[in-house]
Amino acid sequence: MADDLRGPEAAPAADGVLSGGRTLVRALAGHGVAQVFGIPGTHNLEIYRHLAVYGIRHVTPRHEQGAGYAADGYARVTGQPGVVLTTTGPALLNAAAAVGQAFSDSVPLLVVSPGMPLRHPRLSTGLLHEMRSQTEALRGVAAFSHRVSSVAEIETAVARAFTLFRAGRPRPAHIEIPLDLLEATEALGPVRLAPPLPRATPDPHAVRHAAGALTAARRPALLLGGGARGAGSACLSLAERLAAPVVTTANGKGIVPETHPLSLGVALHSPGVQKWLTARDVVIAVGTELAESDFWSPPPALHGTLVRIDIDVAQMYGETPADLALVGDARTTVEALLAEIPAARQDGHHARVPADVAALRGARDAGTAARDGRWIPYLKAIRSVLADDAIITSDSARCCYYGALPHLPLSPHGRLLHPTGFGTLGYALPAAIGARTAAPGRQVLALSGDGGLQFTVQELATAVQLQLPLPIVVFDNGGYGEIRAEMAARGDTPTAVDFPPVDLPALARAYGGRGTRACTAEELRRAVAGALDTPGPTLITVPEETS
Template sequence: MAADTVTGGESLVRALALHGTDLAFGIPGTHNLEIYRHLAAHGIRHVAPRHEQGAGYAADGYARATGRPGVAITTTGPALLNIAAAVGQAHSDSVPLLVVSPGMPLRHPCLATGALHEMPGQSEAFGHLTAFSHRVTSVEEIDAAVARAFTRFRSRRPRPVHIEVPLDLLTAEAPAGPPRLAPPHLPARPRPESLRAAATALKRARRPALVLGGGAHGAKDEVLELAGRLGAPVATTANGKGSFPESHPLALGVRLHSAAVHKWLAESDAVLAVGTELAESDLWSALPVLTGALIRVDIDPAQMYAGHPADIPLVGDARESLRGLLVELALPDGESGPATEPGGPAPLLGSAAALRSAADATLDPRDTRRLPFLAAMRSVLPPDTVWTSDSAQCCYYGALPHLPVDPPGRYLHPTGFGTLGYALPAAVGVKAGAPERPVVALSGDGGLQFTVQELATAAGLGLPLPVVVFDNGGYGEIRDEMAARGDAPVAVDHPPLDLSALARAYGGHGTRADTPAALADALRTALTVPGPTVITVPEPTGSTAPTELTRRTGPAPVAAPTGGAHP
C-alpha cells in the first residue's frame, strides 16, 4: 500500500480516532480483521467480551459513565444479530452507541449464494433499531459516515448508529485525503417566548413538581439551583437517578410508581419534566391526569407531542434550557404576580418528607427485607461509585428507590426495553473506561446468567469489580406473577447453582453474604482484589402470591416496571 493511500479498514479506524475514540469493544472475526489490524496504530485500546451482546452492553455502560460515545465492533450476520438486544436498549435509553460492522460486498447478488455470514438486508434491518444505518459505497465515504454519526451524537437526542462497510471496501485502497470531522457541539436553546411562558407558570405555581429523566444528567447544577428556588420536591426516573442528590431534603428519588407520588403529580399546578418521556416503564402505569401545566424540556422536538403533550414546550439542551429559565425566574414579571424572592420560596420540605414516607408505607415485606443489605452497601462504597443494574427485583423494587445516589455517583439501569444481563458487561465497560472509579454490578441470579461469561472479561481486566447477586432461585418476578394469577409455576425455578465456584472458574473470586454485615465485609474485600468478586445474597424462594396480588390490585400503581416481563 502506498504511503499516501489507506484501506477502507484504516480509514474507518482513523476516523474513529480523530473523533476521540480511544477504546472499542468487540470480537474479531473473519470479515472484520482489516479493522482490527489498525486499532493499535491509531491509539485505540480494545476489550474483547465473550459475546457480542456483552460488547454492546459494555459500550453502553462506557458511554453512560464517561459521557463519550461507546464503540462496538462486530463481524457480519450472526455477530450483528447478537448485539441487537444491546442496540435496542441503547435506543430506548438514549445512549450514544456506535456499532461498526462489515457487510456483504458491494456487488453481492440479491439472491442468496451461501456465503459465510450472509444475511439479507443486514443494514436495512438495523435501520429499524438505530437512528440510522449507513452502508457506505466507497472508501472515500467512510469518514463522512463516521462524521455523520458523531454529528448525530453531539447535536440531537442520542441514539445508536450502525455503520456497515462492505467486505471488498475494507481492503480496497483510496487516497488518504483530509478527514471529514463532525462540527463542534452548539447547544440548542429554547425560544425566548417559551422560556418566559414557562417562568410565568412556575412563578404562579404554589405546588410545583420537578421530574428528572436521563436528559437531566448534563444539568446537575442548574437542577439543584432551580429546585431550591422553586422549593419543589424532585422525583427522578430510573435513568434520571443520580441527576439530583438523593440526600437532599427535596429529593423523592425513584418513586414515580407510588400512589402518593402519582397523587402529588396530579395535584401539582405546574409539572416541569426535564429529559424524560414520562414513560410507563418509569411510572409503572399511565401518567395520571394532570391538573396543572406540563412544561417539558427535551432536546427531541417529538417529545413535545408524543405520549404526553407539553402545555409549554422547551425544545433544547437541558443545561441551556434551565439556565435560561433561571434567568427568567429572576426577572420581575407584572403579569405573573410578584417576582420570585431572592433565594426562592420556602422549600416544601415537609411535603417532600411526607411524600417519601407515604410512598414507602406500602412496601412489600419482601422488599423491606432488602433494605438493610442496600444500606450496608451504601455505607461501604464511596460517593463516586458507579452502580450498574439489571432487570431484577432487587434492582427495581430495591436499589432504584432505596439505594441513595448523589452526584458524582451514577446508577445505570436498563429501562424501557428492559433487557436482561445488562449489569455485568455494563460494569466491565465502565471499569474499562474509568478504571479509577469504584464500580459495582447489581443483579439477580436469573439475569446474571444471560451474560455470566463476561466474568472472564472482567477477570482479564484485572481490576476490582464486585458483582452482588440476590439469588431467589430463578425468575422471581415471573414466579410471583404466575402465583398471583393462580397458575402453577412453570420454567421459573432454577436448580441451585454455586455462583462462587462459577466465579472462580472464570478467574475471579466468590463468596456468600447471609447478613448485611457480611455483605459489607465482602464488599470491602472485593474493592481491594483484582478481578470480579461475585457476592451471593440468598433470598427466600417461596411464593409471595398474597402480597404480590395486593401489590398489583391495590390503589397504588402496581405493575412491574417493565410490564412484568422480567425476572
C-alpha cells in the same frame, strides 16, 4: 485533520492511499475514540490490524451482546460514544439487543460491522455469515443503519454518526462496510470530521412565558429524566428557587442529591407520589419521555400546566403533550429560566416544603415496605462501603428496580446505570466492565439477580483478563423471581421459572475470579469491602426467599 498516527508505524500512507479498514480506524481516532469493544472475526481483520497504530485500546468480551452492554456502560460514564466492532451475520445480531437498549435509554452507541460484498447477488450464495439484510435488521433498533458504497463514504458515515450523537438526543447507529471495501484502497485527503455544534437554545419568548407560569405556581414539581444529566446543578437551583419537590425517573437517579430535603428520589412508580403529582399546578419535566416504563403503569393525567424541556422536539407531542414547550439543551434552558425567575419567593411557601416532602417519602415507602424491605438492609451495607462517586450497574432484577432504584441513595458524584424501557437482561456485569475501563479510578459494583446474570455470566472471563476489582452482588432466588410472582398473582401454576441450584461462586472461581456467599447484611458489607481492593471479579451471592 491530517493522517495523524503514532508508534513505529506512524507514517502517513503513501500518496494518501488507505484501505477501507484503515479509513474507518482513522475516522474513529479523529473523532476521539480511544477504546472499542468487540470480537475479531474472519471478515473484520483489516479493521483490527490498524487499531494499535492509531492508539485505540481494545477490550474483548466473550459475546457480542456483552460487547454492546460494555460499550453502553462506557458511554454512560464518559459521555462519549461507545463503539462496538463485530463481524458479519450472527455477531451483529448478537449485539442487536444492546443496540435496542441504547436506543431506549438515549445512549450514543456506534456499532460497526462488515457486510456482504459490494456486488453480492440478491440470491443466496451460501457465503460465510450471509443474511438477507443486516441494514434492515438494525434499522429496527438503531437510529439509522448506513451501508457504505465506497472507501471515501466510510468517513462520511462515521461523521454522520457523530453528528447525530452531538446534534440532539443521542441514539445508537450502525455502519455496514462491505467486506471487499475493507481491503480495497482509495486515495484520501484529511479525515472528514463531524462539525462542532453549539448547545441548542430555546426560544426566548417561550422561556419568558414559562418563567411567568413558574413564578406564579403555588404547588410546583420538578420531574427529571436522563436528559437532565448535564443540568443537575441548574435543576437543583431551580427546585430551591421554586421550593419545588423533585422526583426522578430511573435514568435521572442522582441528578440532584437524593438526601436533599426537596428530593423524592426515584418514585414515579409510587401510587402516593403519582397522586401528589396530579395535584401540582405546574410540573416541569426535564429530559424525560414521561413513559409507561417510568411510571410502571400508564402515566397519570396531570391536572396542572406541564412545562417540558427537551432536546427532542418530538417529545412535545407525545402521549403527554406539553402545555409549554421549551426545545433546547437542558442546562442551557434551565439556566435561561433561572435568569427570568426572581431569586426569592415571597409567598411563604418555602418553609412548608421539607415537611411535605418528608411526609411524601413516608407515603412512598409505606405502600411497598412489605415487598422492598428484604433488600434494604443489604443495600445499606453496600452503600456503607462505597465511595460517594461509586458507579453501580444494575439488571432487570427485583433487587434492582424494587431495591436499588428507590432505596440506594446517590449524590450527583455517583451513578447508577440501569437498563430502562427496553428492559434487557444481562446488562449489569458487562456494563460494569465498560464502566470500570472508562473510570479506572472509581469504584464500580454490579448488582444482579441469578436469572439475569446467566445471560452474560461468561463476561466474568473478561473481568478476570482485565484484572478489574469488581464486586458482583447477586441476589439468588433460584430462577426468574419477578415472572414467578406474576404467575402466582394471576393464579397460574409457576411454569419454566425455577432453576436447578447453580453454585455461582464456584463458577466465578472456575473463571479465575473469587466467589463467596453472604447470608447477612454484615457478611455482605465485609465481602464487598474486600472485593473492592482485590484485582479481578468477586461474585457474592445473597440467597433469598423465592416468594
